[in-house]
Amino acid sequence: MKVCKFGGTSMATAQSILNVKSIIESDSERKYVIVSAPGKRFSSDIKITDMLYSAYQEKFETGSCANNIALIRTRFVELAKELGLDIDMNKYVDEVEAGILKSTSPDYAASRGEYLSAVIMSAVLGFDMLDAGDVIKFKHDGTFDSELTNDLVKKHALNAKNGLVIPGFYGRMPDKTIKTFSRGGSDFTGAIIARGVGAKVYENWTDVNGFLVTDPRLVDKPKNIEVLSYEELRELSYMGAGVLHPDSIFPVQIDKIPINIRNTFEPNHKGTMIMASTKGYDIPKVTGIAGRKGNTTISMKKAMMNAEIGFCRKVLSVLERNGLSIEHVPTGIDTMSIVLSDAGLKGVDENKLIDDIRGAVNPDHIEITHSLALIAVVGHGMANSRGVAATLFNALYKAGVNVRMIDQGSSELNIIVGVEEKDYNASIKSIYNAFFGC
Numbered sequence: 001m002k003v004c005k006f007g008g009t010s011m012a013t014a015q016s017i018l019n020v021k022s023i024i025e026s027d028s029e030r031k032y033v034i035v036s037a038p039g040k041r042f043s044s045d046i047k048i049t050d051m052l053y054s055a056y057q058e059k060f061e062t063g064s065c066a067n068n069i070a071l072i073r074t075r076f077v078e079l080a081k082e083l084g085l086d087i088d089m090n091k092y093v094d095e096v097e098a099g100i101l102k103s104t105s106p107d108y109a110a111s112r113g114e115y116l117s118a119v120i121m122s123a124v125l126g127f128d129m130l131d132a133g134d135v136i137k138f139k140h141d142g143t144f145d146s147e148l149t150n151d152l153v154k155k156h157a158l159n160a161k162n163g164l165v166i167p168g169f170y171g172r173m174p175d176k177t178i179k180t181f182s183r184g185g186s187d188f189t190g191a192i193i194a195r196g197v198g199a200k201v202y203e204n205w206t207d208v209n210g211f212l213v214t215d216p217r218l219v220d221k222p223k224n225i226e227v228l229s230y231e232e233l234r235e236l237s238y239m240g241a242g243v244l245h246p247d248s249i250f251p252v253q254i255d256k257i258p259i260n261i262r263n264t265f266e267p268n269h270k271g272t273m274i275m276a277s278t279k280g281y282d283i284p285k286v287t288g289i290a291g292r293k294g295n296t297t298i299s300m301k302k303a304m305m306n307a308e309i310g311f312c313r314k315v316l317s318v319l320e321r322n323g324l325s326i327e328h329v330p331t332g333i334d335t336m337s338i339v340l341s342d343a344g345l346k347g348v349d350e351n352k353l354i355d356d357i358r359g360a361v362n363p364d365h366i367e368i369t370h371s372l373a374l375i376a377v378v379g380h381g382m383a384n385s386r387g388v389a390a391t392l393f394n395a396l397y398k399a400g401v402n403v404r405m406i407d408q409g410s411s412e413l414n415i416i417v418g419v420e421e422k423d424y425n426a427s428i429k430s431i432y433n434a435f436f437g438c
């Protein structure tokens with residue numbers, strides 16, 4: 001059977017929910033339905049999950065969450081009415097309000113969008129509803145308990161007689177409180193259920209026709225990616241391709257269940273298939289091009305660095321003590337650079353960090369540079385094929401871009417280049433044209 005997850009835009013309006021219904025009813029194998037909270041209906045609209053976080057904030061600041069609850073109530077009551085459902089959404093929203101007033105973390109509030117979405121979807125489909133809190137479990141330390149969860153999914157979902165609707169995004173701690181995954185985490189819930197019930201495919205229904213080769217805001221109508229491996233997906237998502245939560249592959253890769261990204265608003269489009277391996281498919285040299293701005297480099301020079309055993313370890317220990325995760329470590333004979341994300345550096349005293357590194361390894365020179373953009377050119381097709389690097393660097397040369405950093409993993413799955421942020425858009429366009437232009 002198939003597990004289908006529907007994202008926020010698929011759950012946003014009565015019409016989109018009816019699209020979901022016809023997708024489910026067109027294929028009897030679509031038995032498990034995971035839903036997100038209703039998302040935006042138009043660009044200035046507010047996602048239900050954001051309203052719920054605001055409701056928690058409102059209660060924190062004023063002792064009441066009435067303003068945000070009123071907005072949330074209107075959305076759900078209207079949805080149920082437009083769909084002609086005989087459910088008292090007011091009663092459900094009252095419960096949510098009372099729960100938020102009692103809760104001590106924002107997670108309960110945040111999870112209720114998915115919960116109420118599932119109440120509506122199960123009524124529309126005539127499927128039973130299984131509360132994610134009954135099957136998705138976290139350990140005492142707050143990490144996801146994958147094995148207990150897998151056993152519970154098997155026990156409660158596998159032999160369900162009817163179809164099941166399950167809210168995404170959250171589970172329960174051992175003390176029964178609600179805990180959510182990171183934002184976009186309903187994708188992860190879908191993958192967990194797909195593993196637990198042994199689905200033949202995990203369909204992830206969203207509002208685009210799958211992954212595109214690159215960012216459509218930078219390149220006009222980039223090509224679609226038809227097939228992608230789990231590894232390529234990780235690389236592209238990590239570097240900014242935002243269609244699917246990057247952790248979603250972990251549950252499904254255990255049993256090699258393919259993920260099919262589909263479009264609720266264009267259900268006949270095949271979308272993108274994400275699989276353990278793309279061997280045997282006609283794949284291009286480059287599968288995708290992704291990137292992100294907002295990186296900082298710390299560069300050091302020291303004569304005879306190459307002979308100084310422990311140099312890198314000492315530098316990395318300083319970063320570890322400061323709780324910093326590293327993106328890349330390009331090195332030369334007497335030079336070492338560390339690339340860090342600006343997001344990770346937030347709140348860190350950079351002068352103190354540099355002083356700490358000086359104290360640890362006494363470099364001859366050390367400097368910190370901001371505004372680096374990283375671009376990843378990803379694809380299994382580049383292994384053993386000639387000319388990929390040449391095409392890439394020629395494209396950057398043609399665009400008049402100075403390359404600040406180069407990194408290629410030994411798996412030949414990607415080449416990462418660092419360019420100045422001001423050159424980012426031109427670089428992506430030129431690289432895309434070089435590999436995919438006519």
Ligand code: ASP
Nearest residue numbers: 036049169183184185186
């Ligand atoms: N509703 C949650 C969010 O906005 C989770 C999800 O949609 O996957 O992040």
